Each structure stands twice: as C-alpha cells, then as structure tokens.
Amino acid sequence: MSHPLTIRRPAFDFDGVSFHWHPSPALSAIGNATSFGAVAFERMVVHAVRESLPLIEDAELHDEAKAFIAQEAVHSAAHRSHARALVEAHPELGGTQDRVDALCEELFGGRSLKARLGFAAVLEGVLPAVARHMIETRDTLFEGADPRVSALLIWHFCEEIEHEATAVRLFQHLYPGSWRAARIPLALKFVAKFTRLMEREFSEHAPARQRRDRWAHDPEWRRIGRLVRRTALSPWPVYDPEEERMPEWARGYLARVAEGDDPVAAMG
Ligand SMILES: [Fe+2]
Ligand SMILES: [Fe+2]
Structure with a gap:
C-alpha cells in the first residue's frame, strides 16, 4: 500500500564538528x-x-517515487554538509569524497537500470532494521556523542523506515517476478569495497589512526554483530518490507522536524 511521504528540510550546522x-x-x-x-x-x-x-504506469507510485527522490536528495545534502565540515576540520580528508564517488561510478556506472534499482531495493531494505536498532538503543548508543551527528543519523534513518517500501515496490512494479535478492552479490561487493576504502582513507588521513585492530576491541562491535544478524534476512522474499513498523518515538520525532523544530533539540 502506497502512502504519502513528507519532505522535511531540517537545518544542521556542523561547524567545528570533530572526527x-x-x-x-x-x-x-x-x-x-x-x-x-x-x-x-x-x-x-x-x-x-x-x-x-x-516507465512507471501507476500514478500513485509515480508520485511516491518523486517524493522518494526528494527525501533522498535532502539526505544527501545533509550528509554532504557533514562531510564538508569534516574536511574543513581535517583537510587531509580532502580527497576522500572524490574517491568514494569514483568507487560508486566504477561499481554502478555501466549497470542496467534493473541492476541499479535491484541493488537500491536490497540496501534500502536493510536500512530500516539498522534504523530500528538505532532508535531503540538511542539513549545508550549516542551517549556522550555530538548531538548534531546523532540527530543527522536518527533523522535520516527514521525517514529510511518511512520510505523503505518505495524502492522495493518500484522494483517489483517494473520487474514483476524478479528477485531483488539477485543483487545481493553486488550489494556485498559494494559494502566490502566501500568498507575497505574507508578503512584506508581513515587509516591514512584521519587525525588519529583508525586501524582495524583498534576497532576490534571496541565493545560496540558486539552490538553491531547482533544487528548484522537481524538484517541478514531482509533482502529475501520471505521478508515483508512493511514489517519494520515505525516506532512511536520516531513518528513523533519526524512530526516535530516537519513542523520546523530544530532536529537536534527535537531529539530530547
Ligand atoms: Fe536516505
Ligand atoms: Fe532511502
């Protein structure tokens, strides 16, 4: 079932944000x-x-796809302002965005629309489980963190729950009978290559070295491991994209942001 998406444009100020x-x-x-x-x-x-x-023959889905584009474009702009603030604070990261862009171009540049939409449906389908985890554990997960980055992630992932089913519905509408799960290898390749690239970028350019052997002792990994297990099934046909219900807290948070409340203050 299709539903209208709200386009919220929260204002973030990442001035002086720390790595x-x-x-x-x-x-x-x-x-x-x-x-x-x-x-x-x-x-x-x-x-x-x-x-x-x-190519979309359903008027309602067409409108929803346009709203989906608008939401994702706002996400992208907000993350770009965070990334730019990081580069400003740490100029050594000045080439990082170009290298990430180049990786995406290398992986997706020559792919068919079906492959790219299938891939989008797989990753979009995983994000709501990540979002739910984030929302449910927000008090401890973001304890002691910069609330601006916490709010950026919370707001973005609340909206990921909101529009998750859009990417899946779009894929099914255009390619009925096709499995989005067929793009799992491409999604895994993207995640592996992206993780390796970021590890290299941060090891070489971050202010303090972020090596994998240091990460390995971080207690957060245990929680992340539980989350990975929860998300592993999401791209398969047994998983209903409507399954990740929007938690009450997230509904209230998005309503406050839509009314123009400061996205950081609205977290409290
Ligand atoms: Fe997004
Ligand atoms: Fe999304």
Missing part, C-alpha cells in the same frame, strides 16, 4: 563513513529512480 564525534572510535568512523558514502550512494539511487519515472 571523533563519538566516544567509540568504531562508531565515530562508521558515522563519518556514512556521510561520505551517503553522498555518493544516494546520488546513484536518485539518478536510477529518476530514470525509471517515465
């Missing part, structure tokens, strides 16, 4: 990598969905 925005080195690195990655990933998704617009 170490979180007490956990692993979560600092993951949050920062999310911003560099979201800029490139969401641009690719926006282009693919825009390309598919003339």
Whole structure:
C-alpha cells in the first residue's frame, strides 16, 4: 500500500564538528563513513529512480517515487554538509569524497537500470532494521556523542523506515517476478569495497589512526554483530518490507522536524 511521504528540510550546522564525534572510535568512523558514502550512494539511487519515472504506469507510485527522490536528495545534502565540515576540520580528508564517488561510478556506472534499482531495493531494505536498532538503543548508543551527528543519523534513518517500501515496490512494479535478492552479490561487493576504502582513507588521513585492530576491541562491535544478524534476512522474499513498523518515538520525532523544530533539540 502506497502512502504519502513528507519532505522535511531540517537545518544542521556542523561547524567545528570533530572526527571523533563519538566516544567509540568504531562508531565515530562508521558515522563519518556514512556521510561520505551517503553522498555518493544516494546520488546513484536518485539518478536510477529518476530514470525509471517515465516507465512507471501507476500514478500513485509515480508520485511516491518523486517524493522518494526528494527525501533522498535532502539526505544527501545533509550528509554532504557533514562531510564538508569534516574536511574543513581535517583537510587531509580532502580527497576522500572524490574517491568514494569514483568507487560508486566504477561499481554502478555501466549497470542496467534493473541492476541499479535491484541493488537500491536490497540496501534500502536493510536500512530500516539498522534504523530500528538505532532508535531503540538511542539513549545508550549516542551517549556522550555530538548531538548534531546523532540527530543527522536518527533523522535520516527514521525517514529510511518511512520510505523503505518505495524502492522495493518500484522494483517489483517494473520487474514483476524478479528477485531483488539477485543483487545481493553486488550489494556485498559494494559494502566490502566501500568498507575497505574507508578503512584506508581513515587509516591514512584521519587525525588519529583508525586501524582495524583498534576497532576490534571496541565493545560496540558486539552490538553491531547482533544487528548484522537481524538484517541478514531482509533482502529475501520471505521478508515483508512493511514489517519494520515505525516506532512511536520516531513518528513523533519526524512530526516535530516537519513542523520546523530544530532536529537536534527535537531529539530530547
Ligand atoms: Fe536516505
Ligand atoms: Fe532511502
């Protein structure tokens, strides 16, 4: 069932944001990598969905796809401002965004629309489980962290729950009978290559070295491991994309942001 999407444009100010925005080195690195990655990933998704617009024969789904594009474009812009603030604070990261963009181009540049939309449906399908985990554990997950980056992630992932089913519905509408799970190898390749690239970028250019052997001792990994197990099934046909219900807290939070409340203050 289709539903209208609200386009919220929260104002973030990341001036002076630190690379170490979180007490956990692993979560600092993951949050920062999310911003560099979201800029490139969401641009690719926006282009693919825009390309598919003339092919959509259902008026309601067509409107929803346009709203989806608008939401993702706002996500991309917010993460870009975070990434730029990081580069301003740490000029050594000045080439990172270009290298992430180049990786996306290398992986998706020559792919068919079906492959790109299938890939988008797989990753979009995983994000709501991540979002739910984030929302449910927000008090401890973001303890001691810069609330601006916490709010950026919370707002973005609340909206990921909101529009998750759009990418899946779009794929099923255009390619009925096809499995989005067929793109799992491409999704895994993207995640592996992106993780390796960010590890290299942060090891070589971050203010304090973010090596994997340091991450390995971070207690956050145990929680992340549980989350990975929860998300592993999401791209398969047994998983209903409507399954990740929007938690009450997230519904209230998005309503406050839509009314123009400050996205950081609205977290409290
Ligand atoms: Fe997004
Ligand atoms: Fe999304």
